[in-house]
Amino acid sequence: MMANTASTPALSIRGLEVTYDHFRALKGVSLDIAPRESFGLVGESGSGKSTLLRAVAGLAPVSAGTIALDGQTLGNRRDKEFYRRVQMVFQDPYGSLHPRHTVDRLLREPLDIHGVSDGENRINRALDEVGLGSGFRFRYPHQLSGGQRQRVAIARALIVEPSILLLDEPTSALDASVQAEVLNLLEQIRRDRALTFVMVSHDLAVVTHMCDRLMVMQDGAEVEQLTSPELAERRVTKDYTVNLLRASEGFTRRQSA
Amino acid sequence: MSVMGNTTPPPLAEPQLSRREWLLSDRPTSRTQAKLGRAYVAWRRFAENRLALIGLIIILALVLVAISADLLAPYSPTIGNLATARLLPPSWEHWLGTDDQGRDILSRLIYGSRLTLYVVVLVAIIAAPIGLLIGTVSGYAGGWVDAVLMRITDIFLAFPKLVLALALVAALGPGIENAVIAIAVTSWPPYARIARAETMQVRNSDYISAVRLMGASPIRIVLRHIMPLCMSSLIVRVTLDMAGIILTAAGLGFLGLGAQPPLPEWGAMIASGRRFILDQWWVAAAPGVAILLVSLGFNLLGDGLRDALDPRSSGQ
Amino acid sequence: MSAPLLEVQNLAVRFPTRTGRVDAVRGVSFTLGRERLGIVGESGSGKSQTGRAILGLTAPSAQVTADRLRFDGQDLLTMGDAERRRLRGKRIAMVLQDPKYSLDPVMSIGRQIMETLRTHERVSRSEARERALAMLEAVQIRDPKRVFELYPHEVSGGMGQRAMIAMMLIAGPELLIADEPTSALDVTVQLEILAILDSLVRHKGMGLIFVSHDLRLVSSFCDRVLVMYAGRVVEEIAARDLSQAQHPYTRGLLNCMPEIGASRHPLPVLERQAEWAR
Numbered sequence: 001m002m003a004n005t006a007s008t009p010a011l012s013i014r015g016l017e018v019t020y021d022h023f024r025a026l027k028g029v030s031l032d033i034a035p036r037e038s039f040g041l042v043g044e045s046g047s048g049k050s051t052l053l054r055a056v057a058g059l060a061p062v063s064a065g066t067i068a069l070d071g072q073t074l075g076n077r078r079d080k081e082f083y084r085r086v087q088m089v090f091q092d093p094y095g096s097l098h099p100r101h102t103v104d105r106l107l108r109e110p111l112d113i114h115g116v117s118d119g120e121n122r123i124n125r126a127l128d129e130v131g132l133g134s135g136f137r138f139r140y141p142h143q144l145s146g147g148q149r150q151r152v153a154i155a156r157a158l159i160v161e162p163s164i165l166l167l168d169e170p171t172s173a174l175d176a177s178v179q180a181e182v183l184n185l186l187e188q189i190r191r192d193r194a195l196t197f198v199m200v201s202h203d204l205a206v207v208t209h210m211c212d213r214l215m216v217m218q219d220g221a222e223v224e225q226l227t228s229p230e231l232a233e234r235r236v237t238k239d240y241t242v243n244l245l246r247a248s249e250g251f252t253r254r255q256s257a
Numbered sequence: 258m259s260v261m262g263n264t265t266p267p268p269l270a271e272p273q274l275s276r277r278e279w280l281l282s283d284r285p286t287s288r289t290q291a292k293l294g295r296a297y298v299a300w301r302r303f304a305e306n307r308l309a310l311i312g313l314i315i316i317l318a319l320v321l322v323a324i325s326a327d328l329l330a331p332y333s334p335t336i337g338n339l340a341t342a343r344l345l346p347p348s349w350e351h352w353l354g355t356d357d358q359g360r361d362i363l364s365r366l367i368y369g370s371r372l373t374l375y376v377v378v379l380v381a382i383i384a385a386p387i388g389l390l391i392g393t394v395s396g397y398a399g400g401w402v403d404a405v406l407m408r409i410t411d412i413f414l415a416f417p418k419l420v421l422a423l424a425l426v427a428a429l430g431p432g433i434e435n436a437v438i439a440i441a442v443t444s445w446p447p448y449a450r451i452a453r454a455e456t457m458q459v460r461n462s463d464y465i466s467a468v469r470l471m472g473a474s475p476i477r478i479v480l481r482h483i484m485p486l487c488m489s490s491l492i493v494r495v496t497l498d499m500a501g502i503i504l505t506a507a508g509l510g511f512l513g514l515g516a517q518p519p520l521p522e523w524g525a526m527i528a529s530g531r532r533f534i535l536d537q538w539w540v541a542a543a544p545g546v547a548i549l550l551v552s553l554g555f556n557l558l559g560d561g562l563r564d565a566l567d568p569r570s571s572g573q
Numbered sequence: 574m575s576a577p578l579l580e581v582q583n584l585a586v587r588f589p590t591r592t593g594r595v596d597a598v599r600g601v602s603f604t605l606g607r608e609r610l611g612i613v614g615e616s617g618s619g620k621s622q623t624g625r626a627i628l629g630l631t632a633p634s635a636q637v638t639a640d641r642l643r644f645d646g647q648d649l650l651t652m653g654d655a656e657r658r659r660l661r662g663k664r665i666a667m668v669l670q671d672p673k674y675s676l677d678p679v680m681s682i683g684r685q686i687m688e689t690l691r692t693h694e695r696v697s698r699s700e701a702r703e704r705a706l707a708m709l710e711a712v713q714i715r716d717p718k719r720v721f722e723l724y725p726h727e728v729s730g731g732m733g734q735r736a737m738i739a740m741m742l743i744a745g746p747e748l749l750i751a752d753e754p755t756s757a758l759d760v761t762v763q764l765e766i767l768a769i770l771d772s773l774v775r776h777k778g779m780g781l782i783f784v785s786h787d788l789r790l791v792s793s794f795c796d797r798v799l800v801m802y803a804g805r806v807v808e809e810i811a812a813r814d815l816s817q818a819q820h821p822y823t824r825g826l827l828n829c830m831p832e833i834g835a836s837r838h839p840l841p842v843l844e845r846q847a848e849w850a851r
Contacts, residue, residue, distance in 0.1 A: 044759035044760070044761065044762075045730075045759055057470055058469075058470075059466055059469070059470070078472075079472070080472035082472070083470055083471055083472035084472070087470065088467070088470050090463040090466070090467065091463075092463060095462055095463040095464065096463035096464050096466075096467050097464055097467075098464045098468070098482060099464075099486075100485055100486060102285075102288065102291050104288060104291075109468065109471060109473070109481075110471040110472075113471050113472050113473050113477070114471075114472065135284055135286070136284075138285040138286060138287055138288055138290065138291040139283070139284065139285060139291065140291065140295065143283050143284075146616070153467070156467070156471075160471070175615035175616055175786060176615070176786065176787075176788070176826055176829055176830050177615060177825065177826060177829050177842065177843035178615075179829070179830075180829035180830070180831075180840040180841070180842050180843070181842050183831065183839075183840055184839035184840055184842065187838060187839060188839070202759065202760065204833055205830065205831045205832055205833050206831050208831070208833050208834075209831035209832075209837075209838075209840070210831075231833065232833055232834035233834070243761055244760065244761065245833070247760040247761045247763070247764050248760055248833065250789050250790055250792075250793035250794075251764060251767045251768075251771075251790060251793040251794045252793065281592075
């Protein structure tokens with residue numbers, strides 16, 4: 001391969017469109033994410049932020065545009081190799097774990113699919129890495145709390161050692177104190193494993209905390225792209241972003257004077 | 258958000274756990290313990306239902322009788338004494354009397370339990386997997402695969418069960434094996450429907466998406482992730498259908514299209530007792546009661562299983 | 574402060590389960606005037622069960638006990654079911670988290686509001702219609718006539734929640750219990766709904782109990798905040814003094830949320846102490 005990896009984006013999206021039964025959920029979005037970067041997608045419901053993530057994962061019907069991973073354009077079908085490089089953590093920890101499988105089985109499945117040997121060690125290591133420990137190995141999802149489930153989901157995504165992690169609102173279903181723990185865990189993992197993150201959230205505070213750069217989305221299109229420091233200093237150009245920022249500061253009684 | 262304060266049990270020093278505590282532990286330490294614990298919870302839910310236990314006892318009794326028929330039966334089921342023992346009423350020698358061939362009815366019932374079990378088990382292991390396979394594949398694949406498979410299912414569903422079975426037996430020739438095939442062929446469509454409905458429900462769930470994201474092939478997803486989820490409702494449905502299968506088999510036997518004489522099939526026994534029903538009522542009544550009891554047993558068992566295995570209540 | 578609208582003393586809610594008794598609420602006491610009270614806690618803290626117990630909407634298997642549970646001088650515990658039902662909706666109303674589940678899917682929004690009004694007051698159809706339309710306007714629905722005819726699935730989450738609020742407020746209740754009324758909504762919509770609630774509560778002089786997991790949101794909206802943990806109130810504090818909260822749980826909860834512009838890596842996490850639950 002000729003391309004210099006330092007300059008090739010880890011993920012490059014050009015003019016991506018997704019259409020569900022005549023509904024254009026994504027209307028031509030383009031973005032580049034550098035290796036080891038943490039990139040955020042922010043917007044309200046219907047903005048297309050989750051659709052974008054699912055399109056990258058191959059879970060949404062792409063009608064136009066391209067997605068390239070490390071400079072290689074992906075086809076419509078994703079192969080096993082793709083899923084060793086890209087993994088995803090879902091929003092709802094109650095819905096993303098198979099209800100009849102123990103943690104052990106949940107973590108063993110990706111190893112079996114990819115024919116990885118040394119399963120025992122890997123499972124124990126993955127559980128340690130997400131702060132659960134092997135005591136959780138034979139529990140069923142219903143024996144775990146929301147935060148513990150999300151840790152299992154993270155362990156499952158990491159066990160095949162991907163380089164890109166797609167995070168779809170990974171903490172929005174969790175309590176604030178558990179959210180802090182999971183966010184810290186994700187940051188730790190990204191540092192240790194030099195991962196690229198693409199994180200979707202409706203919460204500006206979470207995204208600016210976790211990401212270097214972010215894109216604000218509305219109605220399936222980009223509003224603007226900015227860096228987290230720019231956002232923190234309120235250097236935003238679009239009205240929509242200003243509104244979002246104001247809304248995230250909580251309720252203010254405007255008519256109280 | 259908060260439904261109820263799930264106060265976690267106080268951290269025990271965990272000295273010696275009783276067997277029950279070991280099974281109900283929230284922190285299983287091995288695969289076996291996790292599996293057994295789950296089974297135990299289901300069993301307790303099942304055992305809370307008295308009627309279901311009665312059903313289970315009836316079915317277990319049927320199995321035991323079938324296994325030890327050679328020991329239990331006082332006389333031969335096929336050879337009777339035409340000279341001295343024709344159509345005797347119930348007595349100490351013949352508890353349930355004898356039939357027109359001079360055969361002991363109790364012995365015939367005992368041996369007949371084997372045929373009943375044979376039919377029921379064979380139909381279940383033929384029809385349930387066919388239904389499960391067609392339903393899950395249809396539900397997961399969608400599109401034209403779904404359309405084709407479901408139209409085939411509809412064609413089978415459009416015929417009354419017994420009529421279709423009759424036509425099949427007529428074509429294949431009478432006999433217990435052909436009766437089994439005919440019943441199996443007519444009873445898979447509802448299973449396919451159930452499996453499909455259940456598959457459609459979970460197909461787009463995050464946990465199936467997560468498996469797809471691991472790179473699992475569709476075959477693997479259907480076999481290892483979707484089928485196990487459909488199993489419990491299917492088991493319940495099959496159990497509840499057992500009564501119907503027994504009745505259909507008895508009906509075919511009654512019409513002379515199922516088991517052939519001198520096999521002691523319960524339906525055929527009723528058919529042959531029909532001629533003396535007014536004067537020698539016991540000849541037809543005894544197999545009738547047997548069919549009733551076993552059907553009831555399967556129904557009670559199925560109801561209990563539904564409560565114990567219902568996937569919608571198995572969250573906790 | 575005005576005479577108490579609601580008095581709660583030593584309220585407890587217990588659920589018998591297969592594995593033993595679960596204490597969802599353990600001895601909660603507070604009084605409420607015509608003010609805005611926030612009840613904050615994480616999942617399992619008993620905050621929702623507190624609200625439900627006041628309304629008498631606890632699951633039938635639960636045991637609800639209290640030394641005192643009085644609304645406007647009437648004892649809610651000894652009150653008969655029928656009387657309590659009459660009180661509910663007429664004088665005490667509740668707004669739930671997700672309008673999708675609390676609105677009847679096969680009845681138009683307008684009719685649901687009219688039905689609610691007509692079960693509590695004797696009014697003619699035309700008057701009920703007039704008042705329902707006025708109420709829809711009061712929750713800032715721009716085209717009340719059109720929304721009146723729509724069914725719940727035809728409107729957005731924000732619109733549905735407005736309709737829900739309109740339905741709950743039509744009979745002019747004196748106490749409104751809002752259980753996470755905006756958690757299912759987008760942030761910008763969330764603020765609009767809160768603004769509507771705020772002005773209605775103030776104009777009509779209602780008492781409000783606002784149940785939420787979001788400490789910051791509650792403190793920006795309410796006068797007083799109860800912080801619940803494991804079924805108990807661990808701290809009661811005026812909303813504007815929240816930054817001076819004493820209890821380590823309240824402080825931890827405030828601290829662990831990421832803030833725009835504050836670079837804290839890693840975020841401080843909450844170290845739960847066993848004695849908080851005692």
